[in-house]
Amino acid sequence: MSKNRNPIHDNIMKMLRTASKSSGANIWLTTANYLNKSISTKRKVNVGKISNITKKDEVVLIPGKVLGGGTVSHRIVVGAYSFTKSATIKIKNAGGEVLSIPIFVKRYPTGKNVKLIGG
Secondary structure (H helix, E strand, O other): OOOOOOHHHHHHHHHHHHHHHHHOOHHHHHHHHHHOOOHHHOEEEEHHHHHHOOOOOOEEEEEEEEEOOOOOOOOOEEEEEEEOHHHHHHHHHOOOEEEEHHHHHHHOOOOOOEEEOOO
16 A cells, blocks of 8 residues: 555555545545655644644644644644654643544544645
């Protein structure tokens, strides 16, 4: 299924494609396509950018890695493939949540009101 032979990555890809088919939500298939790109083109987004383009209590999905650059000024829910330690701390200190993609998909199965950033 994947070029990189990472079983965790492969399981997430399979789960996203299954979620897209079962819910009809295109956001999961789009996320899978972005995650399947080469490592040099994978998305990396700083928490400062996320904070700047979101409002309080918004739900966002990053098809890649969340980095700790910048500050978070309000509570947000962020789902991503991975987070740096500093990004996790900043989001949680602002009252937000960090979710792995499998947990994120379970919580928001239809993808409704989810903002895709970096995709």
